[in-house]
Amino acid sequence: MMLTRPFGLLKFCLLAWGIAAASLANAALTIEITQRLNEATPIAVVPFGGVQSADNTGAIIAADLDRSGSFNVVERNKLPSFPSSSAEILPSVWQSVPADYIVVGSVSRLPDGRLSYRYELLKRGGLERVLGETFTVDSGRARDAAHYIADKIYKQATGEPGIFATKILYVNQYNRDGRKRYRLELSDIDGARQVTLLDSVEPILSPTWSPSARQIAYVSFESRKPAIFVQNLSTRQRTKLTDFSGLNGAPSWSPDGKRMAMTLSRDGNPELYVMDLTTNTLTRLTNNPAIDTEPRWTSDGKSLVFTSDRSGGPQIYRLNIATGDTKRLTFTGKFNARADISPNDRHLAMVHQAGGNNYTIALQDLSNGIFSTLTDTPLDESPSFSPNSKMVVYATRKGNKGVLGIMSLDGRFKLRLPAVDGEVREPVWSPYLR
Amino acid sequence: MKKTAQIVTIATLAISMAACSTFRGPRAINPNDDSQFENLPPAPAVEAIPATPEAEPNPGLIAEAAPEAPETGSANLASPIEGSVIEPQAISSATTANTAGALNDLLKIRVFYFGTNLSDITALSYGGLNAHAQYLKGNTAAKLQLSGHTDERGTREYNLALGERRANAVARYLVGLGVSADQLSVVSYGKEKPAADGSDEESWAKNRRVELDYTAQ
Numbered sequence: 001m002m003l004t005r006p007f008g009l010l011k012f013c014l015l016a017w018g019i020a021a022a023s024l025a026n027a028a029l030t031i032e033i034t035q036r037l038n039e040a041t042p043i044a045v046v047p048f049g050g051v052q053s054a055d056n057t058g059a060i061i062a063a064d065l066d067r068s069g070s071f072n073v074v075e076r077n078k079l080p081s082f083p084s085s086s087a088e089i090l091p092s093v094w095q096s097v098p099a100d101y102i103v104v105g106s107v108s109r110l111p112d113g114r115l116s117y118r119y120e121l122l123k124r125g126g127l128e129r130v131l132g133e134t135f136t137v138d139s140g141r142a143r144d145a146a147h148y149i150a151d152k153i154y155k156q157a158t159g160e161p162g163i164f165a166t167k168i169l170y171v172n173q174y175n176r177d178g179r180k181r182y183r184l185e186l187s188d189i190d191g192a193r194q195v196t197l198l199d200s201v202e203p204i205l206s207p208t209w210s211p212s213a214r215q216i217a218y219v220s221f222e223s224r225k226p227a228i229f230v231q232n233l234s235t236r237q238r239t240k241l242t243d244f245s246g247l248n249g250a251p252s253w254s255p256d257g258k259r260m261a262m263t264l265s266r267d268g269n270p271e272l273y274v275m276d277l278t279t280n281t282l283t284r285l286t287n288n289p290a291i292d293t294e295p296r297w298t299s300d301g302k303s304l305v306f307t308s309d310r311s312g313g314p315q316i317y318r319l320n321i322a323t324g325d326t327k328r329l330t331f332t333g334k335f336n337a338r339a340d341i342s343p344n345d346r347h348l349a350m351v352h353q354a355g356g357n358n359y360t361i362a363l364q365d366l367s368n369g370i371f372s373t374l375t376d377t378p379l380d381e382s383p384s385f386s387p388n389s390k391m392v393v394y395a396t397r398k399g400n401k402g403v404l405g406i407m408s409l410d411g412r413f414k415l416r417l418p419a420v421d422g423e424v425r426e427p428v429w430s431p432y433l434r
Numbered sequence: 435m436k437k438t439a440q441i442v443t444i445a446t447l448a449i450s451m452a453a454c455s456t457f458r459g460p461r462a463i464n465p466n467d468d469s470q471f472e473n474l475p476p477a478p479a480v481e482a483i484p485a486t487p488e489a490e491p492n493p494g495l496i497a498e499a500a501p502e503a504p505e506t507g508s509a510n511l512a513s514p515i516e517g518s519v520i521e522p523q524a525i526s527s528a529t530t531a532n533t534a535g536a537l538n539d540l541l542k543i544r545v546f547y548f549g550t551n552l553s554d555i556t557a558l559s560y561g562g563l564n565a566h567a568q569y570l571k572g573n574t575a576a577k578l579q580l581s582g583h584t585d586e587r588g589t590r591e592y593n594l595a596l597g598e599r600r601a602n603a604v605a606r607y608l609v610g611l612g613v614s615a616d617q618l619s620v621v622s623y624g625k626e627k628p629a630a631d632g633s634d635e636e637s638w639a640k641n642r643r644v645e646l647d648y649t650a651q
Contacts, residue, residue, distance in 0.1 A: 203627070205626070206590065221626070224621070226594065226622075247622065291599070293591045293595050294591045307591075309592075314588070337589040338590075338592065351588070359587055382589070400631075400633070
C-alpha cells in the first residue's frame with residue numbers, strides 16, 4: 001500500500017479559504033449529543049505524536065468520528081500506550097483493546113512553517129494497515145488537516161464520504177442595549193472557527209451557498225425592505241443582486257452556478273423567477289395568484305421544487321423549467337413548506353404541520369413517495385441536507401431559545417448546537433469544499 | 435318592467451360574485467358563522483370616548499396597548515352590521531364635533547388583526563380603516579406605510595409572502611374607499627418582528643397584524 005503521497009489538492013482548497021482564524025468570537029456554537037447509535041463502530045484514536053498540536057489533531061479526529069454517530073471512540077485512559085506509527089505498536093498489548101480500528105499518526109513542522117502529517121488506519125490488534133498517507137498543509141491549517149484525516153477514515157470504514165470539513169452558514173439573533181440585532185455567521189461543522197459575515201439591526205434571512213462554496217447569498221432588510229445580496233467569502237465584498245418593489249426573497253443558486261432562482265412579487269404577487277447571473281436578465285416561471293416561493297434546484301438543474309399555496313394551503317411542487325409543467329409532490333397533511341432536496345435527489349426534507357400546532361421536519365422519499373416525520377419537536381424549520389445526503393441540519397427550539405439540530409436520516413442519531421450568545425436559526429449546510 | 439328587474443338582479447348578482455371572487459377584501463358576513471372570527475384577539479370592553487377634540491391625528495401615537503383594546507367595538511359608526519353583504523362604508527360628510535372626536539379616536543387605531551393563515555379584513559377592522567380612509571382622502575399629502583406581519587408558525591419566506599398579502603388587502607380596502615394608491619406603501623416583515631414573544635394562541639393572535647405608520651401627515 002502506498003504510504004507516501006504529497007497532498008497538493010488539500011493545499012489548494014486550503015489556500016482558497018482566506019478566512020482569518022481570529023474573528024468576533026461572540027456566538028460560538030456548542031455541541032450536545034442527544035442520541036447515539038447503538039451499532040457504532042468502536043475505534044481507538046491515539047493522540048498524534050510530534051511537536052505541533054499533537055493533542056489537537058487526535059482530539060479533533062476523535063470528536064469528528066464520535067459526533068458522526070457511526071463510531072464510538074475508546075476513551076483515552078483506556079489506551080495502553082501512545083504509538084505514533086504501526087511500527088511502535090506492541091500487538092500483545094493492543095490485541096485486547098476493544099476497537100475495530102486504531103488510528104495513529106504524527107505531525108511535524110517544516111523549516112518553512114508548513115505542517116507535515118503522517119497517519120495510519122489499522123485494524124484491530126494493530127497488525128494490518130488499511131489506510132495511510134502523508135501530506136503537508138500551510139501553517140495555521142491544523143484543523144483542516146485533522147478534518148481531512150477524519151473524512152478519509154470515515155470513508156474507508158463506512159464507504160460514504162465524510163462531511164467533517166464542511167461548514168454551516170446560519171443567522172444569529174442577539175440582544176445589545178435592549179435591541180435585537182442579527183449576525184450572519186459561518187462556522188465549521190463542529191462549531192469552531194466561527195466568523196461573522198454581516199452584523200445588522202435589521203433581519204437577515206434565507207442564507208444560501210453557491211455550488212463552488214466561494215459565495216453566499218441572503219436576504220437583508222437593511223434598507224427597511226427585503227433585498228437579495230451576494231457576498232464573496234474570501235474578499236467579503238457584497239453586491240446587491242435584486243431590490244425590486246415588493247418581496248425579494250428565497251435565493252437559490254443553480255447547480256452550475258450560472259443562475260439564481262428567487263421569489264419576487266414585483267408583478268403583483270409572489271412568483272418564482274430565475275435570474276441569469278451573467279446577463280442579469282430575469283425569467284418569470286410561475287403565473288398564479290397563489291404564493292409561490294422557497295425554490296430549490298434538482299441536481300440536474302432542470303427543475304425546481306418549491307412551496308405554493310395554490311391548492312388552498314402550502315404544499316411542495318416541482319416545476320420543469322423548460323416546459324413549465326408543475327406537479328404537486330406532497331399530499332400528507334395540510335401544510336408542507338420550505339423543502340430542501342438531498343444532493344442525491346432521493347429525498348425531500350420539509351417543514352410539515354403534524355397535527356395541531358406542531359411544525360416538524362418531515363422527509364419524503366422521492367423514489368417511492370413514502371412520507372415520514374423526522375423530528376418531533378413543535379417549532380422546527382429550515383431543513384438543509386449534508387452534501388453526502390445522510391444528515392439534515394435544521395432550526396429547532398430548546399425551551400424558548402432557537403438552537404440548531406443535526407439528525408441522521410433514519411432519525412437514530414441527533415446533535416444539538418445551541419449558541420453561546422442569543423439564538424441561532426436558518427442553518428444551511430455547505431457543499432463539499434474543494 | 436319585470437324583465438328589466440330580472441336583468442338588473444342577475445347583473446347585480448353576477449357583478450357582486452365576480453367582485454367577491456377577485457377582490458380579496460371584505461366579504462359577505464354570515465351572521466351565523468363564527469369561524470370567520472376564529473383566533474382573533476379578544477374583543478375589548480368599549481371605552482368612553484374622551485371629550486378633548488384634536489385637529490389632526492398625532493402620527494407618533496402607535497397603539498401599543500392595542501392588543502388589549504384593538505378596536506373600539508365591532509360596529510361601524512355610520513351603520514351597524516345588518517347581516518347582509520357589507521360594502522365599504524362611506525362615512526357621512528355631515529359630521530358634528532362629537533363625531534369628529536370619535537373619528538380622531540378611531541384614527542388612533544394603528545394595528546389591525548387577522549385570523550390564522552387568513553388575509554381577510556374582518557368586520558372588527560372596518561371602523562378604524564374607514565376613519566383612516568377618510569383622513570387620507572381629506573389630506574392628500576398624507577402618506578401611509580402598511581406593514582404586514584404573521585405569527586411565528588410556518589416558514590420564514592412563506593410568512594413574508596403572507597404578511598405582504600395582508601398589507602395588500604388593507605391597501606386594496608382603502609383604495610376601494612377612494613384613497614389614492616400613491617398615498618400608500620406596503621412592506622412585509624413576515625414573522626421577523628413579532629409584537630409578542632410567547633408561543634401560545636394569545637401571542638400568535640397579537641402577531642397576525644398589519645400596522646399603519648404615517649410617514650407624512
